[in-house]
Amino acid sequence: MFGDGPLYPIADYFRDGIELELRPDDRQPNGTYVKKVRWIGAGYSGPVLVRAGRIDAPGAASASFSYVGEERDGGHYAELTRENNDLPATTTVAGPGCYAYQVDGATFSITIVFQAVGSIG
Numbered sequence: 001m002f003g004d005g006p007l008y009p010i011a012d013y014f015r016d017g018i019e020l021e022l023r024p025d026d027r028q029p030n031g032t033y034v035k036k037v038r039w040i041g042a043g044y045s046g047p048v049l050v051r052a053g054r055i056d057a058p059g060a061a062s063a064s065f066s067y068v069g070e071e072r073d074g075g076h077y078a079e080l081t082r083e084n085n086d087l088p089a090t091t092t093v094a095g096p097g098c099y100a101y102q103v104d105g106a107t108f109s110i111t112i113v114f115q116a117v118g119s120i121g
Contacts, residue, residue, distance in 0.1 A: 051075030059094030
Protein backbone atom coordinates (compact mmCIF):
# COMPACT_ATOMS: atom_id res chain seq x y z
CA MET A 1 0.00 0.00 0.00
CA PHE A 2 1.11 3.54 -0.47
CA GLY A 3 -0.23 6.91 0.57
CA ASP A 4 -1.25 8.19 4.00
CA GLY A 5 -4.60 6.36 4.09
CA PRO A 6 -7.04 5.33 5.34
CA LEU A 7 -7.81 4.39 1.70
CA TYR A 8 -4.79 3.03 -0.18
CA PRO A 9 -4.00 1.77 -3.69
CA ILE A 10 -2.14 -1.53 -3.46
CA ALA A 11 1.53 -1.09 -4.36
CA ASP A 12 1.68 -4.63 -5.83
CA TYR A 13 0.03 -3.18 -8.93
CA PHE A 14 2.86 -0.65 -9.28
CA ARG A 15 6.46 -1.37 -10.31
CA ASP A 16 8.97 -0.06 -7.74
CA GLY A 17 6.02 1.03 -5.61
CA ILE A 18 5.01 4.12 -7.62
CA GLU A 19 5.24 3.20 -11.33
CA LEU A 20 2.09 1.98 -13.06
CA GLU A 21 3.35 -0.15 -15.94
CA LEU A 22 1.45 0.37 -19.20
CA ARG A 23 1.49 -2.61 -21.56
CA PRO A 24 0.28 -2.77 -25.16
CA ASP A 25 -2.69 -4.96 -24.15
CA ASP A 26 -3.83 -2.26 -21.67
CA ARG A 27 -4.43 0.18 -24.56
CA GLN A 28 -8.08 0.83 -25.39
CA PRO A 29 -9.55 1.71 -28.82
CA ASN A 30 -9.71 5.39 -27.76
CA GLY A 31 -5.94 5.40 -27.01
CA THR A 32 -6.15 5.43 -23.21
CA TYR A 33 -4.73 2.72 -20.96
CA VAL A 34 -6.82 0.87 -18.36
CA LYS A 35 -5.10 -0.89 -15.45
CA LYS A 36 -6.48 -2.92 -12.55
CA VAL A 37 -5.58 -1.24 -9.26
CA ARG A 38 -7.01 -2.71 -6.06
CA TRP A 39 -7.70 -0.39 -3.11
CA ILE A 40 -7.79 -1.21 0.59
CA GLY A 41 -9.78 0.77 3.13
CA ALA A 42 -8.53 0.41 6.70
CA GLY A 43 -10.34 1.83 9.72
CA TYR A 44 -12.73 4.13 7.84
CA SER A 45 -16.40 3.96 6.93
CA GLY A 46 -18.28 6.76 5.24
CA PRO A 47 -18.25 8.70 1.99
CA VAL A 48 -15.19 8.74 -0.25
CA LEU A 49 -14.45 10.52 -3.53
CA VAL A 50 -11.46 9.38 -5.59
CA ARG A 51 -10.31 11.53 -8.49
CA ALA A 52 -7.31 11.12 -10.77
CA GLY A 53 -5.52 13.62 -12.97
CA ARG A 54 -2.40 14.09 -15.01
CA ILE A 55 -0.10 16.63 -13.39
CA ASP A 56 2.85 16.94 -15.81
CA ALA A 57 1.03 17.71 -19.07
CA PRO A 58 -2.46 17.74 -20.59
CA GLY A 59 -4.16 14.36 -20.53
CA ALA A 60 -7.09 12.56 -18.98
CA ALA A 61 -7.12 10.17 -16.02
CA SER A 62 -9.77 8.50 -13.88
CA ALA A 63 -10.20 5.93 -11.13
CA SER A 64 -13.30 3.77 -10.57
CA PHE A 65 -14.24 1.09 -8.06
CA SER A 66 -15.58 -1.97 -9.86
CA TYR A 67 -18.58 -2.96 -7.72
CA VAL A 68 -19.54 0.03 -5.61
CA GLY A 69 -20.24 3.70 -6.16
CA GLU A 70 -20.86 6.00 -9.08
CA GLU A 71 -19.31 8.79 -11.11
CA ARG A 72 -19.77 12.11 -9.32
CA ASP A 73 -18.04 15.49 -8.95
CA GLY A 74 -15.28 14.67 -11.42
CA GLY A 75 -14.38 11.37 -9.78
CA HIS A 76 -15.74 8.14 -8.36
CA TYR A 77 -17.92 8.42 -5.25
CA ALA A 78 -18.75 5.55 -2.89
CA GLU A 79 -20.24 5.04 0.58
CA LEU A 80 -18.03 2.61 2.47
CA THR A 81 -20.29 0.83 4.96
CA ARG A 82 -17.58 -1.19 6.73
CA GLU A 83 -14.38 0.02 8.36
CA ASN A 84 -12.26 -2.43 6.36
CA ASN A 85 -12.75 -2.73 2.60
CA ASP A 86 -11.14 -4.57 -0.31
CA LEU A 87 -12.09 -2.63 -3.43
CA PRO A 88 -11.31 -3.93 -6.93
CA ALA A 89 -10.91 -0.94 -9.22
CA THR A 90 -9.45 0.40 -12.43
CA THR A 91 -7.27 3.39 -13.21
CA THR A 92 -7.40 4.90 -16.70
CA VAL A 93 -4.59 7.15 -17.96
CA ALA A 94 -3.87 8.92 -21.25
CA GLY A 95 -0.37 7.44 -21.56
CA PRO A 96 3.04 7.61 -19.91
CA GLY A 97 3.41 10.56 -17.54
CA CYS A 98 2.99 11.82 -13.99
CA TYR A 99 -0.43 11.45 -12.35
CA ALA A 100 -2.07 11.86 -8.96
CA TYR A 101 -5.03 10.46 -7.09
CA GLN A 102 -6.98 12.89 -4.90
CA VAL A 103 -8.80 10.89 -2.21
CA ASP A 104 -11.34 12.72 -0.04
CA GLY A 105 -13.42 11.37 2.83
CA ALA A 106 -15.34 12.91 5.72
CA THR A 107 -12.24 12.93 7.95
CA PHE A 108 -9.31 13.03 5.50
CA SER A 109 -8.00 14.40 2.22
CA ILE A 110 -4.87 12.93 0.64
CA THR A 111 -2.95 13.18 -2.62
CA ILE A 112 -1.02 10.19 -3.98
CA VAL A 113 1.41 10.81 -6.86
CA PHE A 114 2.41 8.03 -9.28
CA GLN A 115 4.17 7.62 -12.60
CA ALA A 116 2.70 5.75 -15.59
CA VAL A 117 5.50 4.18 -17.63
CA GLY A 118 5.75 2.07 -20.75
CA SER A 119 6.63 -1.60 -20.25
CA ILE A 120 10.25 -2.69 -20.55
CA GLY A 121 11.00 -5.65 -22.77
